[in-house]
Amino acid sequence: MSHEPAPTTDDSAEEAVSCRALDYSFGDTKAVDSLDLSVRTGEIFGLLGPNGAGKTTAIRCITTLLPVPTDRVKVFGHDAAKEQMAVRRLLGYVPQQLSADAAMTGRENVTLFARVFDVPRRERAARVAQALDVVDLTAAADRMAKTYSGGMIRRLELAQALVSAPRLLMLDEPTIGLDPIARSSVWEHINAVRQATGMTVLVTTHYMDEAEQYCDRVGLMHRGRIHALGTSDELRTRLRDRRRTEAREAGTSARDDDGATPTLEDVFRDVAGQGLDEEGGDYSDVRSARRTASRLG
Numbered sequence: 001m002s003h004e005p006a007p008t009t010d011d012s013a014e015e016a017v018s019c020r021a022l023d024y025s026f027g028d029t030k031a032v033d034s035l036d037l038s039v040r041t042g043e044i045f046g047l048l049g050p051n052g053a054g055k056t057t058a059i060r061c062i063t064t065l066l067p068v069p070t071d072r073v074k075v076f077g078h079d080a081a082k083e084q085m086a087v088r089r090l091l092g093y094v095p096q097q098l099s100a101d102a103a104m105t106g107r108e109n110v111t112l113f114a115r116v117f118d119v120p121r122r123e124r125a126a127r128v129a130q131a132l133d134v135v136d137l138t139a140a141a142d143r144m145a146k147t148y149s150g151g152m153i154r155r156l157e158l159a160q161a162l163v164s165a166p167r168l169l170m171l172d173e174p175t176i177g178l179d180p181i182a183r184s185s186v187w188e189h190i191n192a193v194r195q196a197t198g199m200t201v202l203v204t205t206h207y208m209d210e211a212e213q214y215c216d217r218v219g220l221m222h223r224g225r226i227h228a229l230g231t232s233d234e235l236r237t238r239l240r241d242r243r244r245t246e247a248r249e250a251g252t253s254a255r256d257d258d259g260a261t262p263t264l265e266d267v268f269r270d271v272a273g274q275g276l277d278e279e280g281g282d283y284s285d286v287r288s289a290r291r292t293a294s295r296l297g
């Protein structure tokens, strides 16, 4: 099935997130299976995989929302089992499920998060205004969230996560259910925040094109494991070179696609083997759990 070399981690760069041999099961279902993952400080790291790959479970382990044994998950060196509060203080988390309240204004929603995350009272109004400004919601800040479009709601949730100035921003499928324009707008805002603050971003997505465009490095996850890890260019070039070598060794004449660099989709299909098809789940075949816009309407 997979011909990719085992994923490697680089411990020389300061790690924002490190998972070592992380397992997590729901009854008989092994959602995360001996996961090794290293996210470097300051990068946008994309965890890619089809529905059910284990992305959300991994994210929830890192956020301390699911219990993990000691020495399995660290966030900026803090152990997620032993130092839960220290870990939580360092991160902002935007889950797949809706986290904004439709019956409150944008400003009220962000203020609520500022309170929950203990933003000092005297700084609160300014920090809320700044977070709304970063995501271009200043003009709409005093409108009820139920009047927002899906993309605006996603940006509001981004502001909610940013108001505590986290060092690590974790986003679970931030663009699911959005139209292409809203998707690129959300990404542009994530990118702008990263550039301005140096914040580390860990994002799950099944949109390969988004990952190629916006993530510094990606981890391809399937059935609870990372099967390949690197920059999108590295992964694509590695597969191209391997195919060329195989063709040469087999003595076959040049294939039609010999000169072409495979896409990230090809890489995924290569590392996941037949699994994607057996499960009836192309990675782009989304259950679309989110459907943000319709839920607030």
Ligand SMILES: Nc1ncnc2c1ncn2[C@@H]1O[C@H](COP(=O)(O)OP(=O)(O)OP(=O)(O)O)[C@@H](O)[C@H]1O
Pocket (backbone or CB within 6 Å): 026, 029, 030, 031, 049, 050, 051, 052, 053, 054, 055, 056, 057, 058, 287
């Ligand atoms: N609360 C739960 N109880 C039982 N099984 C669960 C639970 N949450 C997830 N699972 C199972 O664990 C596996 C991994 O699910 P997970 O949600 O982590 O995948 P994912 O890659 O995030 O996919 P999706 O994008 O569809 O959420 C799946 O087989 C899923 O059915």
